[in-house]
Structures are given as structure tokens and as C-alpha cells.
Amino acid sequence: MRRTLALILCGWAAAAALAGQESPGQAAGHFYNVDKEVRIEGTVREIRFEPRYKDRAPFLVLVLQKAGAEERYFVEVGPSWFFGQDIHQGERLTVVGSLAGEGAVIARQLRLRGETVIVRDKKGFPSWSGGAARPRGKRRVGSF
Amino acid sequence: MERRGGPPEGETEGWELLKRRRLLVFFALPFTGVLLIFAFVSFLNRTDSRKRSENLVRGQLDVTAHILGINISRLLTEGRSPGDILGIFAPQEDIYFMAILDEAKNVLAWNSRFEGYLPLSLAAAKPGESGIIDSPAGNIFYAFEAVQAGNGRAYLLYLGHSLSSLDEMLARSGRNSLLFFGLLVLVGALFFHEISLLQARYMAKAREAEAERLEKERFREISAFTSGVAHEIKNPLNSLSLLFDLLMNSVPSAMKSDVGAGKDQVRTIAGIVDRFSSAVKPIRPVPEPLLLEEVVGQARESLLREFPGAASRVEIVVGSGVRMRGDGGLLAQALLNLLKNALEASDGSSIRVEGRAMRKTIEILVRDDGPGIPAADLGRVFEPFYSTKERGLGIGLYLARKIVEAHGGRIEARSREGRGTDFHILFPGGLT
Numbered sequence: 001m002r003r004t005l006a007l008i009l010c011g012w013a014a015a016a017a018l019a020g021q022e023s024p025g026q027a028a029g030h031f032y033n034v035d036k037e038v039r040i041e042g043t044v045r046e047i048r049f050e051p052r053y054k055d056r057a058p059f060l061v062l063v064l065q066k067a068g069a070e071e072r073y074f075v076e077v078g079p080s081w082f083f084g085q086d087i088h089q090g091e092r093l094t095v096v097g098s099l100a101g102e103g104a105v106i107a108r109q110l111r112l113r114g115e116t117v118i119v120r121d122k123k124g125f126p127s128w129s130g131g132a133a134r135p136r137g138k139r140r141v142g143s144f
Numbered sequence: 145m146e147r148r149g150g151p152p153e154g155e156t157e158g159w160e161l162l163k164r165r166r167l168l169v170f171f172a173l174p175f176t177g178v179l180l181i182f183a184f185v186s187f188l189n190r191t192d193s194r195k196r197s198e199n200l201v202r203g204q205l206d207v208t209a210h211i212l213g214i215n216i217s218r219l220l221t222e223g224r225s226p227g228d229i230l231g232i233f234a235p236q237e238d239i240y241f242m243a244i245l246d247e248a249k250n251v252l253a254w255n256s257r258f259e260g261y262l263p264l265s266l267a268a269a270k271p272g273e274s275g276i277i278d279s280p281a282g283n284i285f286y287a288f289e290a291v292q293a294g295n296g297r298a299y300l301l302y303l304g305h306s307l308s309s310l311d312e313m314l315a316r317s318g319r320n321s322l323l324f325f326g327l328l329v330l331v332g333a334l335f336f337h338e339i340s341l342l343q344a345r346y347m348a349k350a351r352e353a354e355a356e357r358l359e360k361e362r363f364r365e366i367s368a369f370t371s372g373v374a375h376e377i378k379n380p381l382n383s384l385s386l387l388f389d390l391l392m393n394s395v396p397s398a399m400k401s402d403v404g405a406g407k408d409q410v411r412t413i414a415g416i417v418d419r420f421s422s423a424v425k426p427i428r429p430v431p432e433p434l435l436l437e438e439v440v441g442q443a444r445e446s447l448l449r450e451f452p453g454a455a456s457r458v459e460i461v462v463g464s465g466v467r468m469r470g471d472g473g474l475l476a477q478a479l480l481n482l483l484k485n486a487l488e489a490s491d492g493s494s495i496r497v498e499g500r501a502m503r504k505t506i507e508i509l510v511r512d513d514g515p516g517i518p519a520a521d522l523g524r525v526f527e528p529f530y531s532t533k534e535r536g537l538g539i540g541l542y543l544a545r546k547i548v549e550a551h552g553g554r555i556e557a558r559s560r561e562g563r564g565t566d567f568h569i570l571f572p573g574g575l576t
Contacts, residue, residue: 028227028251032260035267053259076260106260120260129258 032106032124036099040073042066044091049080057081064093064105075105078119082128085110085117098124171339175332182328186321194314201285205305208239209289213301216244221294226253240304244291247298256304264302360426367424374421378414385410423528423539427550429471436466436499436506443479444497447487454487454495462499468506468573470551478547481540482510482567488533489565490514501574508569517559525557 046063053059060077075095077083087093097107097120108120120126212233219229226244230253233242241262243254254262289301388407395403440462448455479497486495493513500507517525524530526545531538541557544567548555552572559565 028253030260031251031254031256031262033262034265054255056259059259079259100260123263124261125263126258126261129261 030100030104030106032098032108032120033100034098034123037096037108038099038105039094039096040064040066040075040105041092041094042073044087044089044093045072047087047089052076062087062093064095067092071103073103073105075107076100077107077110078126079128083117083119085112085115087112171336175336179325179328179332183325186325190314190317190321193317198285201305205285205287205303208305209287209301209303212242212303213289213291216299216301217291217293220291220297220299226299229253230255241302242304243302245300245302247300249300252299254302263304364426367426370421370424374417377417381410381414381417385414419539423543427474427546429474429547429550431469431471431551434468434470434472434475436468436501436508437462437464439468439470439472439475440479440497440499440508442472442476443483446476446480447483450484451487457487457490457492457494458483459494459496461496463501466499466501466506468571470571474547475551478544478569479508479510481544485540486510486512486514486565486567493564504572504574506571506573508571510567510569511564513564516561516563517557517565518561522557522559526555 042064044062045065048061048063049058050061051058052061057079060080060083062075062077064073064075065071066073073095075097091112094111095105095107096109097105100106106120106124108118108122108124110117110119118127215233216229219232220226224232230242230244240258241254241256243262243264244252246252249264249266251262251264256262285305287301287303287305289303291299291301293299385407388403388410391403392400392407440460444458444460447458483495483497490512491514496509496511498507498509498511521532526541527538528542529538530542545555548569548571553570555567555569557565557567
């Protein structure tokens with residue numbers, strides 16, 4: 001609990017520091033592209049909170065090192081208030097998402113410690129958004 | 145024994161079947177039909193409303209896309225970047241996303257109400273298809289508008305328009321329809337319940353009326369039969385009585401008492417036949433204004449004529465000036481029968497007659513302090529020819545009940561063994 005709180009506070013601080021920079025979410029290619037889906041297994045190297053979309057809360061971004069390689073990906077998960085899982089540096093993680101620019105991935109599903117967390121549906125619609133669609137929960141458990 | 149309340153044997157099941165079939169055919173089926181028609185019409189209306197609204201929105205979207213396309217074309221001609229252009233247009237409430245694409249459908253700039261969500265898939269699109277994929281965010285309508293910049297370069301404007309308000313409206317309409325449907329079902333159920341109750345009551349009344357008709361018919365037959373029998377019996381009895389009169393004048397004195405006894409027996413038989421005839425005849429009172437105290441007085445006098453020693457045992461407590469309407473002779477006869485019954489049952493103890501006017505009824509009570517009537521017999525005291533006495537036909541109380549009921553009243557007996565018996569009579573009338 002304390003660690004999560006510390007992470008959140010760090011995230012807000014990071015967001016404040018990055019406030020002046022252009023958000024990657026505003027870039028032309030930064031959207032969930034179903035034609036560019038990938039599956040990446042790796043290890044969490046950093047946990048960040050960054051502004052991603054204009055006038056939105058900071059997003060949880062994980063720096064994931066691909067297993068067996070030096071490549072690193074910036075995995076955008078979701079708003080800091082939405083993701084309720086505890087996540088730590090060094091944990092193994094499998095991500096399904098869409099490539100969205102150089103080294104950037106917009107996550108759809110994360111598999112962590114045997115549990116699957118769904119943050120977007122198969123077309124990229126965010127689970128934390130309301131609207132006319134069916135109700136969505138904060139977290140779902142399933143398989144790829 | 146009287147038979148009341150039901151159809152003849154063997155027809156009960158038929159009546160029930162008929163009742164259920166009538167209820168089904170005349171009420172349940174038409175009402176169900178009305179509900180189905182309502183549901184179907186409601187469904188058609190909502191479908192039609194939805195289609196019309198969708199067409200309207202599509203039309204509006206096309207116009208919006210066209211207008212935006214003209215503006216974007218102008219801005220592109222002026223050299224603005226796609227990102228700057230989208231920044232100029234503040235997203236409207238119903239615009240879910242906007243994107244400017246190049247000719248090859250590569251996204252140059254975009255904005256959306258949902259972070260990272262732009263439903264476009266070129267890999268799945270067949271040649272000639274737009275590549276738009278269905279959105280799970282409810283009803284979203286799409287438009288692709290071709291935009292030409294001044295330098296001849298072609299772009300595409302991709303718009304997504306929501307119909308959330310329509311969805312809400314349709315959902316509300318659906319809920320209202322469901323509520324109204326439920327209300328209709330409830331009202332219908334209440335209506336059917338009342339109708340079936342009314343029908344049950346009507347059927348019960350009809351059965352009672354039929355039973356009454358049958359009873360009256362039977363009574364008419366019995367009455368005609370007994371009148372005939374009585375007439376046949378009384379003719380030879382009259383002849384016998386005359387014969388005894390002749391014998392009285394011609395037999396020796398020692399035999400006169402025997403002849404007299406024989407004539408008494410003939411008279412007794414005639415009396416029995418008369419009482420039997422009157423028991424089965426219908427009672428037809430001739431109503432006239434009466435005073436209750438006069439009716440009770442007449443009954444007492446008749447009793448004392450038959451039982452002179454009973455004067456000290458009978459106590460009369462009747463309110464003065466109590467007016468009623470009825471046949472004085474018949475009412476006095478009914479009271480006389482009750483008094484005689486009480487006298488014979490009480491074996492020396494007192495008899496009390498009370499009469500008074502209540503708010504809507506006239507109440508008469510005949511009470512004795514005799515041994516009472518066992519509970520097993522209490523329900524039968526008004527049956528014809530039922531008697532626990534050695535003498536009598538057992539029709540006195542039966543006649544009393546017939547007379548009371550012919551006047552629109554009712555009579556009941558209350559008794560406890562060892563504690564006397566009350567006969568309670570109520571007539572319509574009273575103080576009002």
C-alpha cells in the first residue's frame with residue numbers, strides 16, 4: 001500500500017515535470033492500431049507516470065525490457081487512477097497491445113503473476129471509459 | 145330435505161368448464177391479443193423512430209463533414225499542418241473523433257474523446273472498403289470526406305459521431321413502454337379478477353335461482369298432490385262424521401260415549417289432513433299496517449284458548465306503538481306455533497316474549513327455560529315433520545319459519561341443554 005502510494009506520488013511529480021513537454025498521445029500515430037498488434041514478454045525495468053493525452057490524468061507507463069533482448073518498450077497502460085494492481089520493478093510481464101510509434105506500445109492486456117488485466121478491448125476502446133457500450137470493470141481476468 | 149346452491153348432479157363439472165371457457169374466450173384471449181398488438185406496434189414504432197433518427201444523424205454527419213472539409217481544405221491551402229487544423233476545431237459534444245488522413249489513409253493528425261481510440265483498420269478492409277471497424281462505444285456513425293488542398297494534394301477527413309442521446313432516448317422509450325406494458329398487464333389482471341368474481345357471483349346467483357325455481361316447482365307439485373289427497377280423504381271423513389252423528393241419535397245411551405269417541409277421532413284425522421295441507425301450501429301473506437303488540441296479543445289469546453292454564457306462565461314485554469307491515473293472521477299463527485312449542489317444551493317454567501323496534505329491523509324473541517335442545521338436533525328444528533315429541537306432526541316450527549320468510553324476515557334458534565331455548569325473529573322495518 002505504501003509502495004503504491006509512493007509510486008503514485010512519484011508519478012504525479014513526474015507528470016508535473018513533464019507537463020511542458022508535448023504528450024506522445026497527441027502524436028499522429030499514437031492510437032490503438034489493430035493492424036499493428038504485438039505480444040511482448042519481458043521484465044519491468046521502470047514504472048513511470050506521464051502525461052499522455054491532453055487534459056487527461058497522467059498515465060501509468062511501464063518500461064519493459066523484452067526477454068532475451070536489449071530492446072525496451074514504453075508500454076502505456078492506463079490512467080493512474082484506473083490501474084489497481086501492484087506492480088514492481090523486476091517483475092515478469094506479458095503485454096498484448098499496439099505499436100504506436102518508436103518503441104511505444106499501447107497495451108490492451110497485461111499478464112502479471114498469473115492474472116490477466118484487460119485495459120482495452122480488442123478494438124482499443126479503453127476499459128476506463130463510459131459511454132453507450134456495455135459496462136466495463138476496472139479489471140478483468142481472462143486469457144489471450 | 146332442501147337442496148340449495150348448486151346445479152343438478154353431473155352438471156357441476158360442465159358448469160365449471162363452461163365458466164372457464166367463457167372467461168378465456170371473452171376476456172383472456174382478446175386482452176392477450178391487445179397486449180401483443182401493443183407490444184408489436186410499440187416495437188415497430190421504436191424501430192421506425194430509430195431508423196429515422198439514424199438517417200437524420202447520417203445526413204447531419206455528412207453535412208458536418210462536408211462543411212468541415214471545406215474549412216480544412218482552406219486551412220491546408222494556407223499551409224497549416226493537420227495537427228494545427230484539428231487544434232482549431234474544438235470537438236463538439238457528439239463528435240467522438242476526428243482525424244485527417246492522407247490519400248493512403250495514413251493518419252496525419254487526430255483527436256478523440258477516448259484516449260488512444262481511433263477505430264480504423266486498413267488490414268481488414270477489402271479493396272474499395274473504407275477500413276472503418278465497428279465501435280463498441282455504442283452507436284457511432286462514421287463519415288469519410290475527401291478534402292482537396294490548394295496544391296492538389298488529397299486528404300481524407302474521418303469523423304465519428306455519437307448517437308448517445310438517441311440511445312438514451314430509445315432506452316427511456318423502451319423503459320416507458322415496458323412500464324406501460326406492465327401497467328396494462330396489472331390493470332388487465334385486476335379487471336379479469338373482478339370479472340371472474342362477478343361471474344362467480346352471477347353463476348352462484350343463477351344456481352340459487354335455479355334451485356329455488358326447482359324447489360318451488362316441486363312444492364307446487366307436492367301441494368297439488370296433497371290437495372288432491374286431502375280432498376279424497378276428507379270426502380269419506382265427512383261421510384263418516386255424518387254417520388257418527390246418525391249413530392249418536394240411534395244407539396243406546398251406553399254406546400253414545402263410544403260413538404262420541406269415534407267422531408272425535410274422525411275430527412282429529414280431519415285436523416291432521418288440514419294441517420298437512422297447510423304445511424305444503426305456499427304462504428301468500430296479504431300485508432297491511434299492523435301494531436306488533438296486537439299481533440303478539442292475538443297469538444297469546446289463541447294460546448290461552450287452547451291452554452287456559454298457561455296465562456301465568458307467559459310474560460309479554462313488547463314496546464308499544466311498534467309499527468310493522470304484514471299479514472296479521474299469519475304472523476299471529478307463527479308466534480302461536482312458537483309459544484306452543486315453548487309451552488310444551490318448558491314443562492311448567494315461564495315463557496317470555498319480547499318485541500321491539502331496532503334501527504332497521506323489528507326484533508321478536510320467544511324464550512323458554514326448558515331443558516334446551518341438543519346441539520345435534522338444533523339444526524333440524526325447522527325441518528318439516530321433525531319432532532321429538534310423541535304427539536304432533538312436527539310442522540309447527542316449519543310453518544313458523546315459512547311465514548317469517550314469506551314476510552322477508554329470518555328466524556333462528558339458539559339453545560343450550562339445560563338452559564332453555566331462544567327463538568329469535570327479525571323482520572324488516574324498524575325505526576327508520
